[in-house]
Amino acid sequence: MDQRIMQVNVFKFLTAPFRSFETDKKDSSMLDDTLSPSLFRKDNAFDDLYPEHIRALSPMHWTSVDIAKKAGEFLAMPDAKVLDIGSGVGKFCLVAGFFHPGTTFYGIEQRSELFTFAEMAREEIDLLNVSFIHGNLTELAFDDYDHFYFYNPFYENIEPDSRIDYAVKTSFELYDRYSRFVYEMLDKKPPETRLVTFHGADGQVPPGYRLVSNSYSRFLKMWIKE
Numbered sequence: 511m512d513q514r515i516m517q518v519n520v521f522k523f524l525t526a527p528f529r530s531f532e533t534d535k536k537d538s539s540m541l542d543d544t545l546s547p548s549l550f551r552k553d554n555a556f557d558d559l560y561p562e563h564i565r566a567l568s569p570m571h572w573t574s575v576d577i578a579k580k581a582g583e584f585l586a587m588p589d590a591k592v593l594d595i596g597s598g599v600g601k602f603c604l605v606a607g608f609f610h611p612g613t614t615f616y617g618i619e620q621r622s623e624l625f626t627f628a629e630m631a632r633e634e635i636d637l638l639n640v641s642f643i644h645g646n647l648t649e650l651a652f653d654d655y656d657h658f659y660f661y662n663p664f665y666e667n668i669e670p671d672s673r674i675d676y677a678v679k680t681s682f683e684l685y686d687r688y689s690r691f692v693y694e695m696l697d698k699k700p701p702e703t704r705l706v707t708f709h710g711a712d713g714q715v716p717p718g719y720r721l722v723s724n725s726y727s728r729f730l731k732m733w734i735k736e
């Protein structure tokens with residue numbers, strides 16, 4: 511694990527373009543701390559990969575390191591492709607990908623800014639088994655993916671106070687359309703497909719999926735298709 515971390519190109523880290531955002535300047539000893547495995551233990555350390563305005567969104571919008579580890583353990587099957595539906599700045603994929611190099615993690619994200627920060631963080635951590643796609647999930651070929659992570663991505667369509675920003679349109683109609691799209695996609699998946707929902711509504715999961723774990727005050731649910 512330390513070896514992987516050592517692979518990080520420190521020069522690239524120091525000079526990466528988004529370091530010029532309003533992040534605090536770091537000397538090299540702070541940099542070593544940030545790049546140690548503690549990066550994957552504490553949210554504060556991990557979120558420090560991102561600029562201030564993205565860090566501020568973390569408690570409400572990005573998966574915590576703890577949850578990402580648990581979800582990753584369940585979804586990471588050997589040689590499988592796991593998709594984060596609405597990947598934001600990539601926190602789930604990056605944490606899960608670090609601990610499960612034998613699985614490939616993909617994230618699709620509609621907001622170009624969030625996609626860009628996910629890509630930059632991936633380059634800094636230097637994970638070869640993580641990829642991000644910029645686009646709307648309705649345009650994705652879901653046949654290419656085996657298992658899925660779903661952190662209530664459509665909620666901002668029905669709860670305006672929870673908006674991430676104003677970069678995309680939100681509406682009740684979009685909430686219904688996206689939810690129906692994901693439901694139908696999951697319904698077509700073969701038996702043994704794994705799904706993790708975090709803060710999801712049970713109605714968004716087709717009945718063919720069996721609930722095998724329900725934790726974190728019933729917010730974190732793990733499902734396997736029968």
Ligand SMILES: C[S@@+](CC[C@H](N)C(=O)[O-])C[C@H]1O[C@@H](n2cnc3c(N)ncnc32)[C@H](O)[C@@H]1O
Pocket residue numbers: 570571572573594595596597598599600601602618619620621624645646647648661662663664674688
């Ligand atoms: C609650 S955040 C979760 C981010 C990430 N999965 C995580 O756990 O850290 C949901 C993300 O889904 C994205 N999203 C919502 N609808 C989408 C769509 N139709 N296509 C692609 N991304 C979408 C949002 O832009 C937002 O970044």
